[in-house]
Amino acid sequence: MSLDAQTLIDWFADSARDLPWRRSDCTAWGVLVSEIMLQQTPVARVEPIWHEWLARWPKPSAMAEATQGEVLRAWGKLGYPRRALRLHAAAQAIATEHNDVVPDDVDTLLALPGIGAYTARAVAAFAYGQRVPVVDTNVRRAVARAVHGAGDAGPPSTTKDLRDVEVLLPEDDAAVFSAALMELGAVVCTARSPRCADCPVFETCAWQLNGRPAYDGPAKAVQKFAGTDRQVRGLLLDVLRGTVEPVDKTRLDRVWSDAGQRDRCLHSLLVDGLVEQTADGRFALPGEH
DNA sequence: CACACGTGGAA
DNA sequence: TTTCCAAGTGT
Numbered sequence: 001m002s003l004d005a006q007t008l009i010d011w012f013a014d015s016a017r018d019l020p021w022r023r024s025d026c027t028a029w030g031v032l033v034s035e036i037m038l039q040q041t042p043v044a045r046v047e048p049i050w051h052e053w054l055a056r057w058p059k060p061s062a063m064a065e066a067t068q069g070e071v072l073r074a075w076g077k078l079g080y081p082r083r084a085l086r087l088h089a090a091a092q093a094i095a096t097e098h099n100d101v102v103p104d105d106v107d108t109l110l111a112l113p114g115i116g117a118y119t120a121r122a123v124a125a126f127a128y129g130q131r132v133p134v135v136d137t138n139v140r141r142a143v144a145r146a147v148h149g150a151g152d153a154g155p156p157s158t159t160k161d162l163r164d165v166e167v168l169l170p171e172d173d174a175a176v177f178s179a180a181l182m183e184l185g186a187v188v189c190t191a192r193s194p195r196c197a198d199c200p201v202f203e204t205c206a207w208q209l210n211g212r213p214a215y216d217g218p219a220k221a222v223q224k225f226a227g228t229d230r231q232v233r234g235l236l237l238d239v240l241r242g243t244v245e246p247v248d249k250t251r252l253d254r255v256w257s258d259a260g261q262r263d264r265c266l267h268s269l270l271v272d273g274l275v276e277q278t279a280d281g282r283f284a285l286p287g288e289h
Numbered sequence: 290c291a292c293a294c295g296t297g298g299a300a
Numbered sequence: 301t302t303t304c305c306a307a308g309t310g311t
Binding site: 034035036037038039040041042043044045046080082083086113114115116117118119122134136137138139156182185186191192220222223 | 303304305306307308309310
Binding site: 040041042044045077078079080081082083155192193221223225228229230231233234237272 | 290291292293294295296297298299300
């Protein structure tokens with residue numbers, strides 16, 4: 001094959017970033033929190049919040065006792081705040097149903113809110129050393145190039161992606177290999193300008209041997225943000241994050257001029273459980289009034 | 290399977 | 301300035 005596991009593991013041992021959730025004293029809970037925060041969010045923005053969270057809520061039962069509003073406020077502007085709510089719900093499930101211990105098997109992890117195919121395996125591998133394929137966007141890209149010789153990964157397919165990586169796993173140190181493969185995609189085999197001169201598997205890379213062909217799959221849909229409901233919801237939530245007291249609707253009305261879109265977004269936030277209405281008709285983060 | 294879901298920094 | 305993209309999940 002065109003990707004030697006030991007070469008990658010050696011490179012990782014030598015040059016891996018010193019991230020707090022990778023340290024030997026990090027708990028499984030710390031790993032889980034990091035994985036949720038890192039979903040679609042860069043390491044640099046996660047790190048400071050992760051430290052705050054682990055200091056404030058060192059184990060699942062501690063966070064389980066917090067209100068949803070406290071959790072959403074602590075989440076700050078990491079984005080996709082539904083993740084915070086789901087992590088809170090997962091903490092409550094772990095505290096009450098799993099004796100305050102983060103589960104170590106993929107199927108039990110998958111049953112928790114906010115934990116999908118990637119995160120379940122990431123926790124099983126990185127917190128418990130299990131030999132399971134861990135496939136994120138970095139791994140998909142690195143494997144597409146180094147193994148398949150393509151310019152980039154095609155559309156995701158959980159079943160196929162897991163199988164593609166499963167066959168690469170070494171018998172020993174599979175979890176370290178998985179971390180190394182992710183690291184390779186994150187810092188060397190990047191989406192925009194891969195740093196091939198620094199790549200530990202440059203000599204055997206199928207993409208190099210293939211003449212560095214351009215990506216030829218279906219075009220990737222780029223997400224719009226300006227003007228979307230996502231932006232309006234963010235503005236609405238930002239007001240509530242900044243206040244202790246519930247606010248009147250007139251205060252929320254100031255964040256966006258289009259009344260129809262504004263009301264639709266406020267409604268969807270209520271439906272999603274990210275906002276609550278008080279008995280007197282004002283609005284606040286959930287669980288605090 | 291395609292789409293909605295936040296946010297901010299770099300190219 | 302605009303576009304791209306960053307350790308995905310749920311419906």
